[in-house]
Amino acid sequence: MGTLYRHGKMFVLMVLLGLMVSSSAYGAGNFYDTFESTFGGHRVQIFGLGNRDLSLSLDQGSGSGFRSKKEYLFGRIDMQMKLVAGNSAGTVTTLYLSSDQSTGRHDEIDFEFLGNVSGQPYTLHTNVFSQGQGNREQQFHLWFDPTTNFHTYSIVWNPKLIMFLVDETPIRVFRNYENRGIMFFPKNQPQRIYASLWEADDWATQGGLVKTDWSKAPFKAFYRNFNIDTSTNGAWKNHDLDATSRNRLRWVQKNYLIYDYCSDWKRFSQAFPPECKHSKLL
Ligand SMILES: *[C@@H]1O[C@H](CO)[C@@H](O)[C@H](O)[C@H]1NC(C)=O
Numbered sequence: 001m002g003t004l005y006r007h008g009k010m011f012v013l014m015v016l017l018g019l020m021v022s023s024s025a026y027g028a029g030n031f032y033d034t035f036e037s038t039f040g041g042h043r044v045q046i047f048g049l050g051n052r053d054l055s056l057s058l059d060q061g062s063g064s065g066f067r068s069k070k071e072y073l074f075g076r077i078d079m080q081m082k083l084v085a086g087n088s089a090g091t092v093t094t095l096y097l098s099s100d101q102s103t104g105r106h107d108e109i110d111f112e113f114l115g116n117v118s119g120q121p122y123t124l125h126t127n128v129f130s131q132g133q134g135n136r137e138q139q140f141h142l143w144f145d146p147t148t149n150f151h152t153y154s155i156v157w158n159p160k161l162i163m164f165l166v167d168e169t170p171i172r173v174f175r176n177y178e179n180r181g182i183m184f185f186p187k188n189q190p191q192r193i194y195a196s197l198w199e200a201d202d203w204a205t206q207g208g209l210v211k212t213d214w215s216k217a218p219f220k221a222f223y224r225n226f227n228i229d230t231s232t233n234g235a236w237k238n239h240d241l242d243a244t245s246r247n248r249l250r251w252v253q254k255n256y257l258i259y260d261y262c263s264d265w266k267r268f269s270q271a272f273p274p275e276c277k278h279s280k281l282l
Pocket residue numbers: 114115116117120121122123204205206
């Protein structure tokens with residue numbers, strides 16, 4: 001009786017563990033299971049083994065986009081992306097998190113890739129919104145050509161910080177400083193994962209100086225092998241900088257940062273946003 005009972009308990013435990021593993025692995029990487037298209041109709045295409053590849057396209061009729069079916073409160077999102085090649089001036093490719101925007105007090109965490117004329121670098125634009133307020137931009141150049149290969153872009157979001165990573169290298173850390181009385185951090189509203197490819201030649205190209213070359217349309221951006229980790233025992237929960245990643249972050253911030261709102265004296269001549277006095281601590 002005793003051993004049967006113990007075996008029974010062991011069996012239940014193993015079934016439970018199996019369920020936990022398979023439910024977190026289930027659908028991982030399959031775009032049909034996890035995402036739905038938001039605009040652009042046939043311009044959103046899912047293909048490849050296990051439906052792990054997706055392409056967005058942009059022509060003069062429309063751009064395109066998709067979003068997750070579910071909302072998430074904290075976690076880690078990884079997405080491999082290959083950006084519009086050639087003359088991509090005026091195109092904007094995005095990967096971001098956003099809560100419901102109809103509230104007027106939405107939260108958002110952004111990666112936006114601003115295209116450029118052939119041979120000139122993309123700008124990677126990042127921003128954080130809390131309760132409808134943004135204005136927390138940092139922009140970067142990349143240390144590789146993002147159009148020739150897939151690279152992994154990740155957002156780690158936990159109650160203490162938001163970390164933006166490119167191929168595991170942290171490029172930006174945005175911390176929650178509520179223990180110092182600074183109330184600007186998304187932490188109450190669940191967010192969906194969004195991605196899109198659209199045209200913004202007035203905003204994205206040096207104030208509209210360069211126009212989108214529609215003779216090169218349709219423009220295409222590729223997404224694949226995403227991973228969403230919201231597991232309660234996930235490493236994202238306590239993810240922070242260690243000595244190595246802090247050095248990597250400093251390397252990026254020293255060599256590839258091209259705009260930081262906390263250094264924009266003209267724009268914030270009255271007062272910098274309050275977190276700026278801590279942001280150099282990283
Ligand atoms: C395009 O490249 C030029 C020259 O390197 C750079 O000054 C500009 O910021 C780039 N534009 C975008 C949108 O990345």
